[in-house]
Amino acid sequence: MIVKPNRDRRAERHEAIRREILDAAWDAAHETSIAGLTLRDIATRVGMQQPSLYSHFTSKQAIYDAMFKQAWQIYLDDARSAADALPAEPRPRLIAMAEHYFDFAVADLPRHQLMDVNVVPNFQPSAEAYAPAMQVYDLMLEQLRGIGITRDEDADIYTALLGGLVNQQLANDPGGQRWRRLIPRVIAMFADDLGLP
Amino acid sequence: MIVKPNRDRRAERHEAIRREILDAAWDAAHETSIAGLTLRDIATRVGMQQPSLYSHFTSKQAIYDAMFKQAWQIYLDDARSAADALPAEPRPRLIAMAEHYFDFAVADLPRHQLMDVNVVPNFQPSAEAYAPAMQVYDLMLEQLRGIGITRDEDADIYTALLGGLVNQQLANDPGGQRWRRLIPRVIAMFADDLGLP
DNA sequence: GTCTATACACCGATAGAC
């Protein structure tokens, strides 16, 4: 007769509640802002009192940390899944990569601000939370190498181009396509400069 | 006998104190962060008690608003002065324009965050404070037209390229040159795409 | 694990004396 230790059940339940708290935190961030998160707001949304959150997270920073890690992990999984469906030809491939990142970033402002902009005072992600972000960067470098883009300098330009388009879109035309539709042209510009086929 | 009304003296003094408060606010922002500004910190720096600031600004938002306006006005004056010394040839001219904006933005992180990034919770500049920002944008469009760049789309690409380089520089190599030195290449890329001479 | 209660140190903002 198999007896599952209580510890597993408890750990599962604990993990489930942590996820509920994180979901509530994202909801709260969408209604106010990522920097304006309050523990009382989060607690209310999960039907708890504020101090009870400390049974699941050691601090508010720990909640931000978990959100940061979760967001980058989701993008990492997303990018890996999408990698299979990317076009084979260098230029269409580069455009598809760029649009994939762009769409993910633009889809969720507080998420993007937590991941890519330093808007939360005193927040520095832990090494553990930063790991998936580095994996995403490594994946991007690998994908660029696959296209024949190997120089650090070229990758730096690629990240600047993409980041610039995303920021302008979010700042000046949220919900629109004004910079989104410039991606193919900007990538073509970049590819021409690199002499890509 | 000319008698200057007391009102003028008082207005001058009032304006001088406003400037002192703004200077103190910038000092405070440099020591902590633009989002972490506190009225008590500002007040202490000008030798006041925190509530006394309300004799000069109606709210903390009003202080941010004045800082925002001041920062864009300074850049506007700066850009107009620099316009005389710009190279005549299109490409060197474009590079000089870009480097001028880049250097101004990168020189002062809290100023850049207030001007170009939305890091201050609930802060939206008033129409009055936003005016010099629009004048800067108009000046940029005018300068681009002078080089033969007339399409909205092309200006959008220019702003995205510049903003992307600035953000990457500040986020990933503050105080360095990693993205600064890419400006000539990125501008050349852009100019090639436009078919500029 | 969750609750109530409490303490501390901040914050922006307001009321009213001078």
Next chain:
DNA sequence: GTCTATCGGTGTATAGAC
């Protein structure tokens, strides 16, 4: 215009009942 006093809100953290 500046001050003191104070309010309600915030995050952090702990103690202790259940």
